[in-house]
Amino acid sequence: MIVRFFHQMGSPRYFYNVAGKMIPWFAISFLLTLIAGIYYGLFVAPPDYQQGESYRIMYIHVPAAWMSMFIYMVMAAAGLISLVWRIKITEITIISSASVGASFTFLALVTGSLWGKPMWGTWWVWDARLTSELLLLFLYLGIIALYSAIEDKRVAARAISILALVGVVNIPIIHYSVEWWNTLHQTSSVTMTGKQAMSTSMLIPLLLMAISFKLYYGAVVLMRARAEVLERDRNTRWVRELVEGEMK
Amino acid sequence: MSTLSLTSAFTLLLKRDLLLAYRRRAELVNPLLFFVLVTAMFPLGIGNDPKLIQAVGPGVIWVAALLAALLSLDTMFRSDFDDGTLEQFMLSAHPISVLVLAKILAHWMITGLPLFIAAPLLAMMLNVPTDAIPTLMLTLVLGTPVLSLIGSVGVALTVGLRRGGVILSLLVLPLYVPVLIFATDAVKTSIVGIPTSAQISILAAMLVGSLVLAPLATAASLRISLS
Numbered sequence: 001m002i003v004r005f006f007h008q009m010g011s012p013r014y015f016y017n018v019a020g021k022m023i024p025w026f027a028i029s030f031l032l033t034l035i036a037g038i039y040y041g042l043f044v045a046p047p048d049y050q051q052g053e054s055y056r057i058m059y060i061h062v063p064a065a066w067m068s069m070f071i072y073m074v075m076a077a078a079g080l081i082s083l084v085w086r087i088k089i090t091e092i093t094i095i096s097s098a099s100v101g102a103s104f105t106f107l108a109l110v111t112g113s114l115w116g117k118p119m120w121g122t123w124w125v126w127d128a129r130l131t132s133e134l135l136l137l138f139l140y141l142g143i144i145a146l147y148s149a150i151e152d153k154r155v156a157a158r159a160i161s162i163l164a165l166v167g168v169v170n171i172p173i174i175h176y177s178v179e180w181w182n183t184l185h186q187t188s189s190v191t192m193t194g195k196q197a198m199s200t201s202m203l204i205p206l207l208l209m210a211i212s213f214k215l216y217y218g219a220v221v222l223m224r225a226r227a228e229v230l231e232r233d234r235n236t237r238w239v240r241e242l243v244e245g246e247m248k
Numbered sequence: 249m250s251t252l253s254l255t256s257a258f259t260l261l262l263k264r265d266l267l268l269a270y271r272r273r274a275e276l277v278n279p280l281l282f283f284v285l286v287t288a289m290f291p292l293g294i295g296n297d298p299k300l301i302q303a304v305g306p307g308v309i310w311v312a313a314l315l316a317a318l319l320s321l322d323t324m325f326r327s328d329f330d331d332g333t334l335e336q337f338m339l340s341a342h343p344i345s346v347l348v349l350a351k352i353l354a355h356w357m358i359t360g361l362p363l364f365i366a367a368p369l370l371a372m373m374l375n376v377p378t379d380a381i382p383t384l385m386l387t388l389v390l391g392t393p394v395l396s397l398i399g400s401v402g403v404a405l406t407v408g409l410r411r412g413g414v415i416l417s418l419l420v421l422p423l424y425v426p427v428l429i430f431a432t433d434a435v436k437t438s439i440v441g442i443p444t445s446a447q448i449s450i451l452a453a454m455l456v457g458s459l460v461l462a463p464l465a466t467a468a469s470l471r472i473s474l475s
Binding site for chain 2: 150
């Protein structure tokens with residue numbers, strides 16, 4: 001049954017309908033987790049013993065930084081799948097994700113510098129983590145630029161698949177930069193295994209925000225993918241029927 | 249019809265590209281001139297304080313090498329794309345990745361090698377201490393092939409575009425940064441007198457990794473650009 005679901009998801013028409021039903025669920029659960037996360041983060045979680053209240057920007061900054069890498073990994077995986085199996089939907093996933101990823105990367109950089117000014121006394125340092133995150137932004141922009149430069153969108157999608165795969169070398173550099181280089185940026189406080197360096201009351205809102213950002217990405221990428229599917233399949237019958245149905 | 253072994257196809261292609269470059273000597277000199285000019289601009293721009301120039305020297309040489317490599321990248325597949333030779337490569341029985349590697353090697357011998365030879369002179373002009381020059385040379389000999397290899401992927405992706413130049417730099421420069429960081433770090437540490445084996449090993453690893461992976465990515469990109 002699952003196999004059949006994946007086969008059907010490869011069809012643009014089926015994808016369009018299923019995505020349309022999924023978007024409200026993503027959007028509602030995004031709003032709920034966002035409100036809960038902001039409430040716990042800003043009102044319930046205790047102030048930090050070192051940084052006082054200003055650490056709370058972390059609830060935007062850290063999930064945004066996670067998203068910047070997560071989305072890139074999604075794009076690289078989708079790129080591999082589209083190069084091997086030439087599935088239209090994964091091709092669309094890559095380009096629909098690119099601008100969302102770029103905006104999360106930008107958000108992480110901006111909130112980071114806003115946090116850095118009171119904590120480190122500077123907006124920007126050429127620290128390993130900051131520099132590699134900036135490079136990630138340029139990788140996203142390069143992917144968007146290459147996609148828009150190639151006329152044939154199926155060819156463009158394959159070209160950016162390769163680019164996404166080549167650029168994936170940057171992800172481990174970002175991830176381990178705080179461990180490899182002892183620079184200004186603090187090391188990661190959240191780990192999958194072992195003892196947490198953060199108290200639970202601070203960790204829960206952070207995870208809520210992380211889930212909320214992921215749901216947001218899910219909703220937005222589905223919306224963008226739906227639009228892209230329509231544009232690519234504009235000459236097919238199902239799109240014509242759909243549009244005629246809307247017109248009535 | 250005679251069949252050509254892969255090794256002879258590789259050497260033939262390499263010889264052809266070198267001969268073509270030799271016939272267009274004026275173009276051959278341009279990246280080198282650019283390299284020297286950019287390096288000479290920095291002391292003019294930032295003032296002639298010898299200590300300051302020494303501090304920025306390794307970085308300046310490497311950034312100039314990066315830009316010179318970028319400038320020359322477009323020629324790697326351009327003329328072959330324009331006259332249809334590239335399509336003939338696609339039709340040949342040999343793996344494209346190996347043929348591409350011959351072209352990348354030719355590109356490095358035409359652009360990377362002259363930079364490597366000119367570097368000691370520029371290093372002297374930028375007050376880089378004599379003890380650090382061997383390290384600079386080592387980073388260049390390990391790093392500039394990586395520039396050609398990574399660049400070939402970018403060129404292959406943009407060769408079909410009419411205005412690929414700006415996009416090429418957007419695609420390739422972010423991927424060049426790790427090379428720049430480790431190479432300049434190696435030279436700076438060697439100026440202070442600390443062993444640089446860690447950075448050199450990482451550069452060597454980058455060279456090996458890109459030597460294995462870049463031709464494959466380039467071949468796949470060329471197939472897309474020509475489809």
